[in-house]
Amino acid sequence: MSTKTDLRVPELDFDTPALKRHRRIRGLKDRGATMGIAVGGSSVILAVLLICFYLLYEVAPLFQGATIDKARSFALPAGEAGKSLYLTSEEQAEVGFRVAENGDMIFFDLANGDVMNRVVNPHSSVPTAFAVESDTSHEIAFGYEDGRILVAKHVYKITYPNGERLITPSIEFPYGEEGVQVADYPIRNITMRDSSDRMTLAIMGDQQADVIRFTKDVNFITEEVELTEERQSLPFVADTQALLLSGDQRYLYMVTSTGDLSEFDVRDMDDITLKAELDLLADDAKLVSISYLLGQSSLMVADTSGRVSQWFNVRDDATNEEILTFIRDVKQPNGITGVAMEHRRKGFATLDEKGSVAIYNSTSSRQVIDEVVSDGSARMIGFSPRANGLLLEDSKGIHFFDVDNEHPEVSWTSLWGEVWYEGYQEPTYTWQSSAANNDFEPKYSLMPLAFGTIKAAFYAMLMAVPLAICGAIYTAYFMAPGLRRKVKPVIELMEALPTVILGFLAGLFFAPFLEENLAAAFSILVVLPIGILLFAFIWSRMPQNIRWLVPEGWQPMLLIPVVVVLGWFCVAMSPVIELNFFDGNIRGFITNDLGITFDQRNALVVGFAMGFAVIPTIFSITEDAIFSVPKALTQGSLALGATYWQTMVRVVLPTASPGIFSAVMIGMGRAVGETMIVLMATGNTPIMDFNIFEGMRTLAANLAVEVPESEVGSSHYRILFLAAFVLFIFTFVVNTIAESVRQHLRKKYGSL
CATH class of the missing domain: 2.130.10.10 (YVTN repeat-like/Quinoprotein amine dehydrogenase)
Structure with a gap:
């Protein structure tokens, strides 16, 4: 008797309410994730664009043209006094001031031209010469037919009756209304410089010229200024149209109508010399x-x-x-x-x-x-x-x-x-945005800042790239997995150190230490590689039973005491090296014998300090890129007879090259944008010199220093935003090029 077994597979129902609900929820999650990712990515792009547009908004006024618009016109105030010899206004541009041909000094309302105050020249005759000491001192001088000069000063007193500003103009005569008798001939040309301790005049008549210096002394009883006169004749230059004294009362210039200039040095009144003649x-x-x-x-x-x-x-x-x-x-x-x-x-x-x-x-x-x-x-x-x-x-x-x-x-x-x-x-090329005096000429060249940014990044990358990449290669490919799990987190933990702490240590500890042990710093660069290679050679010749005591991939632990001992040895031998090879002063040798400027806080300090900050970034990304290379590629290469080194150079590194290149570019971006280390460890001097023993100032450090002190809306303020925009564009261009190169490498080696 036989029995039949029912082998029919039960039908699956994919449209049950539970599955429908599950698919609906999963669909909502997928759409939510898609939307969230899209919104997040778009927000990042939007934020970057907004930063860019805000920088442009602040920078744009720098390159806008100026405008001039007529505000008002009126008849010449006190026109019967003649044309103007001098025309200006007070600080608020509410009161105008002009000196008329007859010597009268006239203040007028710039709103309607009404005369506010007219000061008749105290001298009875019309002036034959006129000069302005400077626009900022408000002093003017008149010369007359009788050889007398009159010095006047227009002043403005501001008061606030009933809460409204009231400007009251007036004329002062620092040396009296009678003036000062300085010549026995008619004065046809005059120039004047006045300071707190002396006044120098140069006058010219029809056939004679003199320079006169008055030394000022204050009478402690009457508090009047007493003048002590020194006089010296000058060579008469025919057809002289202009006399001019320099602000420091050192040089006197006589200029003819055809542009022939005679320059006199009048510092020593007893020895006035003709210094130069120019056309x-x-x-x-x-x-x-x-x-x-x-x-x-x-x-x-x-x-x-x-x-x-x-x-x-x-x-x-x-x-x-x-x-x-x-x-x-x-x-x-x-x-x-x-x-x-x-x-x-x-x-x-x-x-x-x-x-x-x-x-x-x-x-x-x-x-x-x-x-x-x-x-x-x-x-x-x-x-x-x-x-x-x-x-x-x-x-x-x-x-x-x-x-x-x-x-x-x-x-x-x-x-x-x-x-x-x-x-x-x-x-x-000079950056100097401020000074102590009011006559300062602002210097806004961005070249020293851009150069300093590149210089700092170069020396930092020069230290960080070889160490980070070589360390990542060994850690990912040769190091024992157990040791790798300890080393990699420790190095990545270095990235958590605040850069302000690194800058503080670099500026206050490492820079003085490096200056005192400069011979050790350079000897380490020679002794350490040779010592490590020598130790590796000796270790390779040790008996196998000794070498096998150290598990495979743990050999780097043996180098720790080697590095420590060799570093200590170089520091200990630094005074000996300095004494025997550099007469006990290596800094003096660099400065005097080599002619190289040496600053304590320099690019070498920045290279070590900022390189230390950049190494974790480059190491971590490079190590991940190398470790992510498929094991099948390395095993296939080894199976075909290649050595570990050949496999690393010809298979692993090309495959990981996109990631390695990205690591270098990200590290460079970190170095370019670094602020606190270069701010505290470089001396912050905006100079253009690739000398490793001199400092620099970077764009980022300059922003940190000067933005808090700049006047909002000023040229200085907007140029600082322009510097930020330059830094933004620089990093954007570098990242764009890096991404293009990375994609090219990815396509080229993606088929391996």
């Missing part, structure tokens, strides 16, 4: 004006051909003498009729014969404005102290213009090119 003008041009820029260092020479040239003294290395040198010029098609200097910046404006006003900045060599604002009758212009207003006088009266010119000192040349700054012997 300032080209071709047949005639002198229009010669005046000083802010700081009284640069001469600005304007002529009828439309050219304004800048000259200042440059020290000659051979003779150690200062030589008046042509620096740069600007040209325009029309003849110039007037020039005005900005009171607080290295800028100036020109007025040409067609009524066009052009505004320039000498440092950046940038023309920011060139507009026709009047007719051909325009004869004089003057800036308000803040350079936000411009006064122009023509046959119709006075016109006041609002000027929006916030960042004239910024140009492509001033940011990335060599600029010849006042007091420098040659054009340089």
Whole structure:
């Protein structure tokens, strides 16, 4: 009797309520994950773009053009006094001031031209000479037919009655209303420099010229200023159109109408010497004006051909003498009729014969404005102290213009090119954003900062890349798994060290230690590799029963005492090496014999400190990339007869090359953006020198130092944002190139 077995497979129902619910929940999770990943990735991209756009928003005003708009016009205040010899305003650009041809000093309301105060010149006659000491001192000087000079000063007292600002202008006479008798001949030309302890005058008559110095002494009883006079005659130069004294009262310039300049050294009143003779003008041009820029260092020479040239003294290395040198010029098609200097910046404006006003900045060599604002009758212009207003006088009266010119000192040349700054012997790349005096010429070259960033990253990578990659190769490929599980976390833990701690240790401990043991630092570079190779050779010749005491892959532990002993030996021998080979002073040998500048906080310190910070990043990614190479590839290579080293070089490294390259690029990005280590361990000097014994200043460190101190909205503030944008673009370009190379390597070796 036989029985049949039912072998039918039970049917599976995939549409049960539980499975439907499960699939629905899983679908929701998948869609949620997809959406979350998309939103997260998009948010990261959006955040980066917003950072980029914000940087551009802050930087854009630097490169916007300036504007000039007519605000109001009115008849010449007190026009019966004659045309203006000098035209300016007070700080708030609410009260105008002009000196008329008859010597009267007139204050007027810049809102409507009404005369606020008219001070009649105390001298009975019309002045025959006039000079402005400087726009910032507010002092002016008159010369007269009888050989007398009168010094006046326009001052503005600000009060707040009923909570409203009230400006009260007045005239002071520092040396009395009677003036000072300085000559027995009519004064035709005059220049003056006044300081707290002395005043120097240069005067010229019809056939005679003199320089007079008054030394000031305060009478302790009457508290009056007593003047002690020194006088010396000067060679008379016919056709002299302008006299000019330098701000330090050292040099006197006589300039003829054809541009022939005679320079006198008047430091020693008993020995005034003719220092140099120059021709300032080209071709047949005639002198229009010669005046000083802010700081009284640069001469600005304007002529009828439309050219304004800048000259200042440059020290000659051979003779150690200062030589008046042509620096740069600007040209325009029309003849110039007037020039005005900005009171607080290295800028100036020109007025040409067609009524066009052009505004320039000498440092950046940038023309920011060139507009026709009047007719051909325009004869004089003057800036308000803040350079936000411009006064122009023509046959119709006075016109006041609002000027929006916030960042004239910024140009492509001033940011990335060599600029010849006042007091420098040659054009340089310089970053110096502030100084102690008000006559400072800002220096905003980003080249030293970009160079310092690359220099710091180079020396850091020079130390970190070989050690990190070689360590990762050995750890991933040759080291015992048990030891690898201990070593890798320890090295990765180094990345958790705050960089401010590393910078603190590098600046306050390692830098002085390295300076004192400089011979040890260089001997370690030689002794340590040789010692390790020698120990490896000796170990390989040891009996097998001794070598087998150390498990395979644990041999690196034997190198720890070797490295410690060799390092201690080099440090201990440092004084001996220094004494026998460098006369006991290796730093003096480097500085004096080799001619290399040595700073305690230098690129060598940064290389060690920042390299220590970058090593964990490069090591971790490289080690993962090598360890992730499929074992089948290495086993196949070994099975075909290749050695471990051949397998590593020809199979493992090419396969892992995309990951290794990414590790190097990420490490470089870390080095480029590092702030605290370079801030604390480099001396923070913005210089361009690849010398390993000198410091640097990086873009990131500069931002950390200067952003908190900068004035919001100023040129300095926006240039710092430009530096941040440059750093952003640099890292973006490097990462883009790195990703492109990584993808190329991945395609090339992905088939292995």
